[in-house]
Amino acid sequence: LKSQRLNGISHRGRVLTLDSMNPNVKRVEYAVRGPIVQRAVQIEKELKEGVKKPFTEVIKANIGDAHAMGQKPITFFRQVLALCSYPALLEDSKFPEDAKKRAQRILEACGGHSIGAYSTSQGIECIRQDVARYIEKRDGGIPSNPDNIYLSTGASDAIVTILKLLVCGEGRDRTGVMISIPQYPLYSAALADLGAVQINYYLDEDNCWSLNITELRRALNAAREHCNPRVLCIINPGNPTGQVQSRQCIEDVIRFAKEEHLFLMADEVYQDNVYAEGCQFHSFKKVLFEMGPEYSNTVEMASFHSTSKCYMGECGFRGGYMEVINLDPEVKAQLIKLVSVRLCPPVPGQALLDLVVNPPQPDEPSYATFMKERTAVLSTLAEKARLTEQIFNTVPGITCNPVQGAMYTFPGITLPQKAIDKAKELGLVPDMFYCMRLLEEDGICLVPGSGFGQREGTYHFRMTILPPTDKLKVVLQKIREFHLRFTQEFS
């Protein structure tokens, strides 16, 4: 134990240092809130302090946060949440009857009729029943058992929980988890934290980011040499790529998972965000069951949904659920035990989820306003998806696949060799160098493609389509101008 004296006071090395901390945590990266965002926040602070910049505001197009970008919440949802928070409002004639009814139903299901009580660890029972009914309606009548529904603190929570259950083994037997490249970096972060093996399968950029079974097979076979592949993760609609998988593709993936004995994880948080003509959301659960008992009785699967995306955009509430299919009963018992340690997911988020799966019906007073708001949000997103693809594709050196769904565009960018060299000099990944420049010159914060994964030698960025249309047009213009400038500078 060494001690040093500083100012006459004895100082010893700290107990907790970079060298004596959890090594897995050091391997974790999460680009969506990584270094570029930290710089963006710094710049915002500088602007506030009056420092002169070539722009007046920082536009945070790095994160799928709809409300932060001006999207409005659904009135009905917030009315019910207010009623649940302060039930004295049930006497207030300003609130529609259907909102009051929903609030009363939720409160009756809470301990002491308060959203301040813990719920059961699996989530409030009547909400899980409502979730099950929602799934059945969505999936054309295929039954959903409320016992298979687990409410969670956002979808991220449930995804990490399932990955945690799955990870075991040492060395060559260590659990391997197949994830798409590009991917939403929660997956790579969780795998690093858990010390699991990440198995990359590449989406096909030349074919609208579609998924090829041959590529899955290649990845799996290569992985079998050094780990024990047990899980296949798929994000549909895709993040960051926005592709909406065809029904055929989903069937092929399920068939592949069965043949290769993989646990399927279907991240479906963008299920209402489908924009392109000819595209449709097919839930993995539905397709699985339509493939008959040989599949639906055997393939183990978890599907994830959230209150953060779609038309609600209620990120801050941390609402979500997962549906588990064909989970071993002993494992289910372990799962319940594991989630019990954290007591329960946030009850306001559970209440919100209940409204999402049980929205106003045609005969109810709030229906018209609800539909109007929902439609406005989704059609605006569809418009912005098209606009984004269109404008980016007019820029030489930017290639943008159709934004079929979700909330992002992930265009390929051509970087001049000189820029790549300069980046290397600075110790930066080339698309990080590009994005940092864009941030400093135009105040636009995007996330470099390297944060999501991409084929070697290719570069991308992820931008959200969430800013209001007028602002988005300005942003797209600025990016175009920046790209031309950048290309010129490094030509």
Add this chain to the structure above:
Amino acid sequence: MFDPYSQCATRRGLPKEKMSENGIMSRAKVLTIDTMNPTVKKVEYAVRGPIVQRAVELERELSEGMKKPFAEVIKANIGDAHAMGQQPITFFRQVLALCSYPELLSDSTFPEDAKSRACRILQSCGGNSMGAYSASQGIDSVRQDVARYIERRDGGVACDPDNIYLTTGASDGIVTMLKLLVCGEGTTRTGVMIPIPQYPLYSAALAELGAVQIDYFLNEEKCWSLDITELQRAVNEARQYCNPRALCIINPGNPTGQVQSRQCIEDVIRFAAKERLFLMADEVYQDNVYAEGCQFHSFKKVLFEMGPEYAETVELASFHSTSKCYMGECGFRGGYMEIINMDDEVKDQLTKLLSVRLCPPVPGQALMDLVVNPPQPGEPSYGSFIKERTATLSALAEKAKLTEQVLNTVQGISCNPVQGAMYSFPRITIPEKAVKEATEKGQQPDMFYCMKMLEETGICLVPGSGFGQKDGTYHFRMTILPPTDKLKILLNKVKEFHQRFTQQYS
């Protein structure tokens, strides 16, 4: 012919096919008890464990009309105040309603101070909406308010908002800190000292993280106080097989309810400094102090009052929550931790780790803001706020006294004063015959006792074995949360059960 047991790379790792009874080939599942994460299997959490599962089953049976020797199940297993009828603080819920549905800002039924709090919170949210993600460390202005609260509470000892991290309940912050601390292999594996009895989040987290649990026993004979000699014994022994790096203390205590003296806290800090331990101070019950002569002293305050030799060196994380005290807002999952003297590089890692989960629930952050920034004298809501807060805390103090009193009239039950928190953790004498029967059944004796109580009276408690206790001693943990009238009935039933049980197994 195709050999399904081939060991080539494409097939390695696939389970063998099984032939079932009707001649159909079937396979083991991908995810089974044998192929799942082994550390998860080691996790236990008694507060929601087997006895509670049985209680829920009984509730179902009752609702289906089955006849029982009781009309309702009383869940005195968990520190959930609202579930037991405690009312929320009006002001808090008004502000939360305003934040949820800002149209209400034009509603004259809401007091001005509630509206101004709500506006302040909404202005710090992205797009002025609680539905936006916040910064991963938590909303800036809320962290500033937390820092000011801490300064006021600690008689002016400075608090830097940069050291405040908002969390999803205190549990989230505790697990995150433990995760950062765990490293090493074999004899260098991180060891973490925890009190016995403890709140089983700690043992569960250590099991999951594969860290080494180092038990130090609280002194039941001295009101569950903490002895430095016992800490020393525990750490010395532990150094033989692990690398002790952290010391956890819960003050006021859970399940034991003791409120540590200032001297004790100083001694613990001194011990942590000497033994180079990261201190984790779980202070979620800081407003729940009932006994005469007892007072809450925050670890932070005592640390700083011990002068720079300690204040500038001892690494400390203190935890607080919106779930307990007088608020009881468990469902909101609000909390924070204050981190002292953490290495800057580790802080960066912490921020990075938190960013993966994006942010704690914003309603919980808003609620925390109100807890640390409640109505002030002169504000319209002050009168009602103080009235409600006082009523809740004094009712709890009353029930703490009542519980100790009644349980101590029972032969074979011995209850230390409930100095603080929300639980009693009395010691029970279990007859030898009962211990034997329990062992035969493969049950812990106090689980056997509690299960019987549940089946006979509908009262759900948690056996002491779920929290840890000295070998050969038995306890249960019961909350003091049911309304006073119901609590009296409960205590009587427990008394009658104990007498019956003792008789039955004499």
